[in-house]
Amino acid sequence: MTTDVKLATWNVNSLKVRLPQLLEWLAASKPDFVCLQETKLEDAKFPAAELQAAGYQCAFAGQKTYNGVAILSRAPLAEVSTGIPGFADEQKRVIAATADGVRVICLYAPNGQAIGSDKYEYKLRWYEALRAWLADELARHPRLAVLGDLNVAPEDRDVHDPKLWEGQVHVSEAERTAWRALLEIGLKDAFRLFEQPEKSFSWWDYRMGAFRRNAGLRIDHILLSAPAAQSCATCFIDKDPRKAERPSDHAPVTAELR
DNA sequence: ATGGCTACGATCCGTAGA
Numbered sequence: 104m105t106t107d108v109k110l111a112t113w114n115v116n117s118l119k120v121r122l123p124q125l126l127e128w129l130a131a132s133k134p135d136f137v138c139l140q141e142t143k144l145e146d147a148k149f150p151a152a153e154l155q156a157a158g159y160q161c162a163f164a165g166q167k168t169y170n171g172v173a174i175l176s177r178a179p180l181a182e183v184s185t186g187i188p189g190f191a192d193e194q195k196r197v198i199a200a201t202a203d204g205v206r207v208i209c210l211y212a213p214n215g216q217a218i219g220s221d222k223y224e225y226k227l228r229w230y231e232a233l234r235a236w237l238a239d240e241l242a243r244h245p246r247l248a249v250l251g252d253l254n255v256a257p258e259d260r261d262v263h264d265p266k267l268w269e270g271q272v273h274v275s276e277a278e279r280t281a282w283r284a285l286l287e288i289g290l291k292d293a294f295r296l297f298e299q300p301e302k303s304f305s306w307w308d309y310r311m312g313a314f315r316r317n318a319g320l321r322i323d324h325i326l327l328s329a330p331a332a333q334s335c336a337t338c339f340i341d342k343d344p345r346k347a348e349r350p351s352d353h354a355p356v357t358a359e360l361r
Numbered sequence: 362a363t364g365g366c367t368a369c370g371a372t373c374c375g376t377a378g379a
Binding site for chain 2: 116117119120141143167168169214215216252254267271272273306308309310311312313316320322349352
């Protein structure tokens with residue numbers, strides 16, 4: 104087990120488009136683990152060689168057009184698994200692996216589309232299956248880190264304009280309850296372990312100059328087991344990649360364990 | 362400010378994201 108472990112999550116919204124930005128960001132940020140979402144690539148097209156050349160081993164589960172998750176790691180990955188056990192799902196949203204004495208779980212939660220829709224029901228079922236599985240994983244792995252685009256803004260302070268978002272997906276009571284259930288099994292929201300700037304968000308709509316106006320949501324999260332949270336020294340959102348030409352609509356979130 | 366971006370795969374329009 105190493106002393107310092109830097110973990111990050113980033114919804115890249117197409118790894119094909121964002122690979123140059125990812126490589127640049129890896130070189131600058133030097134994380135030990137990166138969880139990626141919305142790779143939108145079939146496994147045969149995953150840029151494993153380029154990432155290996157940059158110093159990262161990869162575990163990935165993708166599909167054409169939608170979804171797709173990956174874990175990049177400097178240390179060799181073991182115990183790779185995909186999906187939520189017992190929850191049949193065609194959509195590639197979950198991958199897990201162990202390295203450096205840390206169990207890393209990468210998630211891309213369903214969007215939910217609209218309250219009451221089939222996709223919303225699927226989101227809530229997905230969260231319920233996730234909670235049950237993570238409770239098991241917590242019992243198995245003392246140093247557990249769950250990272251990803253969870254598509255829930257847990258509190259009103261995670262929403263630029265709560266009134267505007269009232270009644271929409273990402274902020275509904277059922278979604279927030281599902282998110283809090285992850286805390287109730289023992290996970291900690293790494294971002295809230297520390298004092299943070301007001302109006303900290305991880306996603307901004309591409310439209311209407313939302314990033315310029317900081318009209319965003321905090322929906323990308325790092326959740327840590329109690330021992331991992333104990334050793335967490337910092338957690339922050341890196342807005343720089345969102346300023347790039349042709350950016351992802353999400354910014355990376357990073358945590359460091361000592 | 363709210364269907365006013367972006368990516369994708371099918372064709373210059375629909376689906377989906379959040």
